[in-house]
Amino acid sequence: MKFSQTFLGKHCPSSLLTGFRLLLRPSQRRRFVREKHIRRNQDALIGEQYDSKGRNVVVYIVDGADWITGKEKISGGLISIASMFEEAKKLPELSSYQVIMVTLDSTPLILRHTEFENDITVFRLSQVFSYFKQVQHLIINVPELLVTELPAELRRAGKKRLSAIDKLHVNIVNQNNQKMPAPEAVDELKRLVPQVTMCIGHKRSCTEEVARAYRIPLHYLSTRCSPEYYRRRAFGDKMDLLTASKDEHPMKASILAELQKRLPALQIQVIRNLTYGQYKATIEQAKWLVTFGEGLDWYFLETVFSGGISFAVYTDEFFPDEYKQLPTVFDSYEQMQRDLPGMLERLNNPEVYNECQSTLFNFLKKHHRYDEYAEKIRAFYRGNYDFNF
Numbered sequence: 591m592k593f594s595q596t597f598l599g600k601h602c603p604s605s606l607l608t609g610f611r612l613l614l615r616p617s618q619r620r621r622f623v624r625e626k627h628i629r630r631n632q633d634a635l636i637g638e639q640y641d642s643k644g645r646n647v648v649v650y651i652v653d654g655a656d657w658i659t660g661k662e663k664i665s666g667g668l669i670s671i672a673s674m675f676e677e678a679k680k681l682p683e684l685s686s687y688q689v690i691m692v693t694l695d696s697t698p699l700i701l702r703h704t705e706f707e708n709d710i711t712v713f714r715l716s717q718v719f720s721y722f723k724q725v726q727h728l729i730i731n732v733p734e735l736l737v738t739e740l741p742a743e744l745r746r747a748g749k750k751r752l753s754a755i756d757k758l759h760v761n762i763v764n765q766n767n768q769k770m771p772a773p774e775a776v777d778e779l780k781r782l783v784p785q786v787t788m789c790i791g792h793k794r795s796c797t798e799e800v801a802r803a804y805r806i807p808l809h810y811l812s813t814r815c816s817p818e819y820y821r822r823r824a825f826g827d828k829m830d831l832l833t834a835s836k837d838e839h840p841m842k843a844s845i846l847a848e849l850q851k852r853l854p855a856l857q858i859q860v861i862r863n864l865t866y867g868q869y870k871a872t873i874e875q876a877k878w879l880v881t882f883g884e885g886l887d888w889y890f891l892e893t894v895f896s897g898g899i900s901f902a903v904y905t906d907e908f909f910p911d912e913y914k915q916l917p918t919v920f921d922s923y924e925q926m927q928r929d930l931p932g933m934l935e936r937l938n939n940p941e942v943y944n945e946c947q948s949t950l951f952n953f954l955k956k957h958h959r960y961d962e963y964a965e966k967i968r969a970f971y972r973g974n975y976d977f978n979f
Contacts, residue, residue, distance in 0.1 A: 621698060624660050628699045632713050636721050639711060646687040647722050649730045650675045651715065651740075654697025664705040664866060666813075666888035667733060667765045670791065672708055673814035674731070674763070677964060683971045687727075692718060694736060694743050706866030719747040726756040731789075733763045734770045741778045752782065759785040761970075763811075766884065767795040767907060773804050780806075789970060792886065792908050801977040808977040809970050815891045816960040822951070823874050823897035825940045831857040831876040832934070833893075837883035841923040845880070845930065852931035861889070873898060877943070878934060880926075884908045885919070891958060894950045899937060901930060916953060917946060 652671055655662055662668075672691075679689045692715045693700055700712045718728070732740050740760070744752060752758060760783045764770050767790070780786050788804060789811040790796040796810040834846060846858055859876075861869055870892070873879060878901070879893040885902035886909050893900040901918045903926060913919055918933075920926040937943050969975075 621657075621660060625699045628701045629714075631701055632699075632711075632717065635711050636713055636717055640688050640690060640721070642721050643724050644688045644722055645724055646684075646727045647718065647725050647729070648678055648684060648687050648689045649715070649718055649728065650678075650689070650691045651730065651732045651736060652691060652693060652700075652703075652712065653733065653735060654693040655700050657698055660698060662700055662703050662705055664703075667735075668703070669706060669866065669888070670765060670813045671731070671733065671763060672703070672706070672710060674811075674967065675710060676708075677814065677967050678971070681968060681971060683968060687729075688722075690718065694739055695746070696739060696743065697736075704865075715743055716746070719751050727759075728755050728757070729759045729761060731761045731763050734765065737762055737771050737779065738775045741782055744782050757785070758783050759787070762786070762788040762806075763791075764788050764795070765791040765813075767792065767800075776804050776806065787970075787975065792884075794906065794908055794910055796976060798977050801979050805979050807975040807979055809966070809975040811966050811970065812958070812963050813888070814960065814963050815888060815895070816958050816963070817895045817951070817955050818960060820870075820892060820895040821874060821897075822895065825877070825897075825943050825947075827875075828877045828897065829857065829875050830855060830938065831859060831872075832878040832880065833873060833876045834858065834860045834879070835881040835883050835887070835889045836860055836862045837881065839882040839923065841927060842882045845923065845927045848927055849931055849934070853934060856934070870896070877938070880930070886913065891954060894947070894954050897947065899943070899947055899950060901926065901933075910957075912957075916950060918950065 650671055652668055653663055675689060675691055678684055678687075690713060691710050692713045695714050695716045699714065702708075702711060718725075722728075730740075760779055762770075762776070776786060787807045787809065788800075789809045790800070791811060791813055793810050793812070796808055801808040832849065834842070849856060850858060859872065861872070864872065873893050874896045876893070876898055878899055879889055880901045881887055881889040883889065884907075885905050887902075890900045890902050899918060901920070903920045903923055904914055909919070920929070937946055
């Protein structure tokens with residue numbers, strides 16, 4: 591049991607608890623020193639980048655740094671939220687709004703994300719309430735992973751401060767329905783905030799049933815993942831390299847082992863400990879990728895848009911029905927283990943490879959278009975949701 595959960599811990603002043611942690615835990619001391627500098631920079635930069643008299647503000651919340659290392663946690667979800675942030679800043683509908691990215695104060699702080707190319711300064715949510723004293727319309731976009739943490743942060747802002755905002759709107763950015771908390775967690779938000787909505791990144795999960803379950807408006811948002819953001823490399827520029835997503839799966843090790851056994855010359859690399867730039871350079875070089883996660887994820891899409899061939903297992907939760915027709919989408923992991931080695935042998939030929947790659951590319955290009963993505967964001971900020979409740 592944690593000390594904070596004991597009788598003494600519950601009745602010990604928070605300042606004393608903090609002192610004990612700093613004394614006993616080296617990681618806490620490092621975090622204290624690191625965040626002291628981050629807070630100082632955040633307090634200075636918010637005044638340089640934003641007008642404190644602004645009456646309209648859009649907030650995008652991202653997860654904090656790793657508790658031990660203090661490093662950012664790079665993910666497709668983070669890249670997706672960063673793209674939403676950038677698109678929101680360009681919208682005519684938000685010309686009178688200031689758009690800011692923050693972490694929750696309860697998570698380890700970040701000043702800037704360094705694992706992918708961007709110029710976004712990251713602030714603290716508490717700064718939004720203390721700095722924008724005249725804000726009247728506040729839209730807070732929170733990822734599904736942090737929904738249960740947000741009510742406590744809002745309470746810390748104070749009922750008086752929240753009630754002074756004419757229009758307070760929290761939008762849940764649901765990028766993985768498996769990680770979305772139960773409706774009860776959303777009910778807690780609704781007790782604090784007059785307007786709660788949800789945007790969903792997977793079309794398959796954006797249904798009237800989900801809207802009814804959570805009793806909030808729902809909007810399909812997709813992701814900014816389309817061909818114009820990638821370099822499509824030709825077969826001759828590729829290595830016989832298979833990359834694999836870092837996701838864990840019970841059959842992952844056996845599938846990769848079977849591939850290595852059947853194709854000893856094949857290079858296999860699990861994607862981990864890479865910056866986003868290094869990752870993109872790797873998939874540009876690789877002919878193949880296997881995703882062990884959602885299936886219809888950034889790994890799958892980005893590999894194809896980079897000229898590669900990606901493989902996945904179909905799941906009802908993430909794939910629309912029409913994706914079943916793709917030649918590299920399997921019915922099960924058992925089928926993948928059985929058939930994938932032979933498929934790689936057959937596809938490792940320029941003519942056959944190009945035919946399969948073009949099939950995937952043209953299909954995904956049709957279903958993942960930047961203009962549609964941008965229009966879905968505009969529709970959301972106009973209040974034109976796919977499902978109202």
